[in-house]
Amino acid sequence: MRRPLVVGNWKLNGTRVGTRQLLSEILAGLKNDTQTEVSVCVPFVFVSQVAKQLADTRLFWGSQNVADREKGAFTGEISASMLKEFGCRFAIVGHSERRNLYGESSALVAERFKMAIKNDLQPILCVGETLEEREKNDTFKVIKEQLSPVLEAVGVDSFTKAVIAYEPVWAIGTGKTASTAQAQQVHTYIRKTIADFDQSIAKKLRILYGGSVTADNATALFSMADIDGGLIGGASLKAQSFLAIINSANSVK
Ligand code: PGA
Numbered sequence: 001m002r003r004p005l006v007v008g009n010w011k012l013n014g015t016r017v018g019t020r021q022l023l024s025e026i027l028a029g030l031k032n033d034t035q036t037e038v039s040v041c042v043p044f045v046f047v048s049q050v051a052k053q054l055a056d057t058r059l060f061w062g063s064q065n066v067a068d069r070e071k072g073a074f075t076g077e078i079s080a081s082m083l084k085e086f087g088c089r090f091a092i093v094g095h096s097e098r099r100n101l102y103g104e105s106s107a108l109v110a111e112r113f114k115m116a117i118k119n120d121l122q123p124i125l126c127v128g129e130t131l132e133e134r135e136k137n138d139t140f141k142v143i144k145e146q147l148s149p150v151l152e153a154v155g156v157d158s159f160t161k162a163v164i165a166y167e168p169v170w171a172i173g174t175g176k177t178a179s180t181a182q183a184q185q186v187h188t189y190i191r192k193t194i195a196d197f198d199q200s201i202a203k204k205l206r207i208l209y210g211g212s213v214t215a216d217n218a219t220a221l222f223s224m225a226d227i228d229g230g231l232i233g234g235a236s237l238k239a240q241s242f243l244a245i246i247n248s249a250n251s252v253k
Contacts (some may be wrong), residue, residue, distance in 0.1 A: 007238025025239030062090030068111035080119035171211025187226035215244035
């Protein structure tokens, strides 16, 4: 019922030539009958180039953030309407690197999410706890604190056009992955939090897992009932591992 989704988060990586090369390898390896929706979220400066290369292919593209404003004196920001002009389908919002390294609050993330929705760009809202928060048994509390401002700002209906990614901070880029049980438990909690507002929206909502997903652990993670695909960092930078992860989603969903 929920179409699996695998998204590459390239972060601060890539060159013009490398981007072209990586995408052509991914395109060459994508199976024709793939059921999984696939996207890459690239650095802003590559969006235009990527839009040209991926037009009329089965690969979607998106950005790694989006402005909380429409236009005006907001130096350094890129608006949702600009991204739409270049064919973006997705925009990551609230990635833990934005929250923790650049001080983005949940309230700001909610405004970014709102702008994406308003411009028909699908936000991929990232939530997740740090190791310290997990050890204090605060995981659910933290997830709720990250979701609530968005639900308040945009309402549950917006989640018909959004994706949530559960990314435990301690698992990102560390080689440590949440166990399938740990991930499933939090995914269930996220779905229930949305279901408390609207059951049918919750049922259709895609919830991705992110945090050291590799070709080796993807199948086990994607086999879990509430894990609808992945947000992939490091392993999305090599065609071979990214394609293997996409195939995992195809094989279990
Ligand atoms: P990782 O990153 O796969 O390199 O852990 C995931 C992410 O930050 O989205």
